[in-house]
Amino acid sequence: MAVVSHWLTRYVVAAILVMIAFFSRHALMHIIGGELTPFITFFPIVMVVALVLGLGPGIFASAIAAMMSAYYIFPPVGQLRYGETSYIYNIIVFIGMSMLMCLFAWLYERIRLRVSHLEAEHAADKVRRENLEGLVNDRTAELEEKNRKLVEEIAERERTEAEKRKVEAQLAQTQRIEALDRFAGGIAHDLNNILYPIIIDLEGLLEDEPKGTARSDILDQILKAAYRQRDLVKKILSFSRRSEQVLEPVHFRVLLEDAINFLRSSLPRTIEIQLHINTQSDVVMGDPVQIQQIIINLCQNAADAYASQKGTIEIRLANTHIQPLYAYQGMRAGDYLKLTVKDTGTGMKPEVMARVFEPFFTTKGIGKGTGMGLSIVHGIVKGHGGAVTVESEEGKGSLFTVYLPVWHESEYQRQVYHGESAPQVKGSEKILLVDDEEFIISSLKRTLASSGYRVVALTDGHEALKEFRDHPDEFDLVIADLTMPGMTGIELARKILEIRSDIPFILSTGYNNIISRQEAESFGIRELLLKPTGAQELRNAVRSALETRY
Ligand SMILES: Nc1ncnc2c1ncn2[C@@H]1O[C@H](COP(=O)(O)OP(=O)(O)OP(=O)(O)O)[C@@H](O)[C@H]1O
Numbered sequence: 001m002a003v004v005s006h007w008l009t010r011y012v013v014a015a016i017l018v019m020i021a022f023f024s025r026h027a028l029m030h031i032i033g034g035e036l037t038p039f040i041t042f043f044p045i046v047m048v049v050a051l052v053l054g055l056g057p058g059i060f061a062s063a064i065a066a067m068m069s070a071y072y073i074f075p076p077v078g079q080l081r082y083g084e085t086s087y088i089y090n091i092i093v094f095i096g097m098s099m100l101m102c103l104f105a106w107l108y109e110r111i112r113l114r115v116s117h118l119e120a121e122h123a124a125d126k127v128r129r130e131n132l133e134g135l136v137n138d139r140t141a142e143l144e145e146k147n148r149k150l151v152e153e154i155a156e157r158e159r160t161e162a163e164k165r166k167v168e169a170q171l172a173q174t175q176r177i178e179a180l181d182r183f184a185g186g187i188a189h190d191l192n193n194i195l196y197p198i199i200i201d202l203e204g205l206l207e208d209e210p211k212g213t214a215r216s217d218i219l220d221q222i223l224k225a226a227y228r229q230r231d232l233v234k235k236i237l238s239f240s241r242r243s244e245q246v247l248e249p250v251h252f253r254v255l256l257e258d259a260i261n262f263l264r265s266s267l268p269r270t271i272e273i274q275l276h277i278n279t280q281s282d283v284v285m286g287d288p289v290q291i292q293q294i295i296i297n298l299c300q301n302a303a304d305a306y307a308s309q310k311g312t313i314e315i316r317l318a319n320t321h322i323q324p325l326y327a328y329q330g331m332r333a334g335d336y337l338k339l340t341v342k343d344t345g346t347g348m349k350p351e352v353m354a355r356v357f358e359p360f361f362t363t364k365g366i367g368k369g370t371g372m373g374l375s376i377v378h379g380i381v382k383g384h385g386g387a388v389t390v391e392s393e394e395g396k397g398s399l400f401t402v403y404l405p406v407w408h409e410s411e412y413q414r415q416v417y418h419g420e421s422a423p424q425v426k427g428s429e430k431i432l433l434v435d436d437e438e439f440i441i442s443s444l445k446r447t448l449a450s451s452g453y454r455v456v457a458l459t460d461g462h463e464a465l466k467e468f469r470d471h472p473d474e475f476d477l478v479i480a481d482l483t484m485p486g487m488t489g490i491e492l493a494r495k496i497l498e499i500r501s502d503i504p505f506i507l508s509t510g511y512n513n514i515i516s517r518q519e520a521e522s523f524g525i526r527e528l529l530l531k532p533t534g535a536q537e538l539r540n541a542v543r544s545a546l547e548t549r550y
Pocket residue numbers: 297301302305343345346347348352356357361362363364368369370371372373374375397398
């Protein structure tokens with residue numbers, strides 16, 4: 001341990017310490033006699049110097065000590081007698097021992113240095129290890145955070161994928177339904193055109209036939225079959241959204257409660273209906289009959305899902321707002337009423353769920369279900385500018401959600417004039433009748449003529465316009481078909497109303513070129529006649545159009 005740093009100082013200090021030892025020894029000799037070993041004070045000093053000041057100063061100190069004791073102990077040079085060699089021997093022993101002590105001190109110093117070096121290294125290692133541990137901890141935390149983010153990202157991606165699959169399935173379903181919709185609409189169009197004259201003529205024949213005859217019974221049977229056919233076509237039309245709708249502002253809540261009362265009495269007693277209403281505004285622009293049909297069809301299905309077991313149908317009505325981003329199935333963003341019908345019945349397999357809105361799709365036995373229930377719901381809801389969705393799991397139950405746009409008063413501008421008194425069904429006025437289908441023309445003409453009207457029947461719009469232009473004041477009413485080649489009923493109406501704005505005009509329409517009452521009224525058209533009408537309906541419409549004054 002080189003406590004004193006400069007080498008020269010160390011040697012000087014060593015020399016001074018040896019001097020002190022020398023004088024101490026001298027003093028001791030006077031006190032305790034000269035028989036003591038001559039190096040008694042030198043040994044500890046050499047030891048201390050070697051240990052404290054280093055190997056060099058140690059050797060140096062032992063050399064001076066040897067010299068001084070030799071000088072002090074030896075008789076003066078020249079007085080040393082032959083044989084007095086024990087002094088020399090003592091000094092050699094002293095030097096040898098001093099050297100050993102120095103060596104021992106040196107070794108001790110080396111070991112001490114080595115130990116402290118190892119300790120320092122150990123401490124540095126410890127610090128490094130601690131730093132490393134900190135680093136590892138930081139890195140682990142960082143990795144864990146990254147891992148968590150990755151898991152979240154994967155979950156998010158899976159959610160997006162699932163959402164995408166759902167939207168794609170919905171799109172495919174919508175496309176399939178729309179294709180069926182066009183197909184059904186087309187069939188219904190042809191069926192109605194065939195049914196129209198059949199019903200009118202049968203009614204005419206039946207009116208002329210005395211009651212109770214076998215002939216009148218047969219005619220009655222055929223007419224009933226035709227009516228059934230008409231009802232079926234109506235169902236198809238409800239699905240394809242081409243049926244005539246009477247849209248008016250209605251309180252959904254009232255319709256819902258009415259429908260539930262009806263269902264409570266008609267469904268089996270084992271089915272409990274729970275109703276939860278939580279709405280601020282429940283007015284929708286809708287057809288009350290159709291809206292109740294939605295509720296009844298959904299609840300009937302939910303009840304069927306319990307297959308004569310006990311069960312609960314949970315119905316909820318609430319307001320919701322659809323954001324542009326979430327607007328699906330052609331819904332616009334805005335305020336909606338949200339009706340949910342939930343059951344915990346059989347539920348559906350995914351392949352069944354994908355087809356539920358298709359017309360004639362049913363899993364119920366023959367005679368138990370027509371498969372039209374949900375397709376009608378779909379058609380009605382779409383016709384009201386809404387959407388319907390389904391969620392279901394086999395064995396767990398199903399949830400149907402219907403969205404209908406909430407009606408705000410500012411949107412309502414329509415004003416409909418209703419006749420003051422019930423119209424008379426007979427008359428003698430002159431009617432211009434236009435339809436491109438010959439057999440329809442002849443049936444209508446016969447029916448109207450039998451009620452006393454004078455009818456000019458034509459199959460072409462241009463011809464009809466010419467006829468009217470030539471004799472504008474002769475006619476009291478015009479009945480025209482909407483779809484005609486050459487000139488449509490609307491074009492004809494516009495031109496005829498230009499000639500005479502007060503002439504009552506009835507537009508007869510099929511469902512696949514639906515025009516709303518509002519639209520028709522905006523053209524000045526008084527009545528819309530939806531084919532196939534019965535004879536009585538036709539007569540009523542004619543009288544109503546003739547007697548309504550604006
Ligand atoms: N709540 C429901 N739970 C389980 N399956 C349902 C549910 N609603 C509808 N379905 C399934 O969807 C099919 C079609 O339903 P939809 O109402 O269109 O016709 P239907 O009930 O079979 O016949 P209909 O309504 O004419 O009596 C049903 O046959 C049934 O398989």
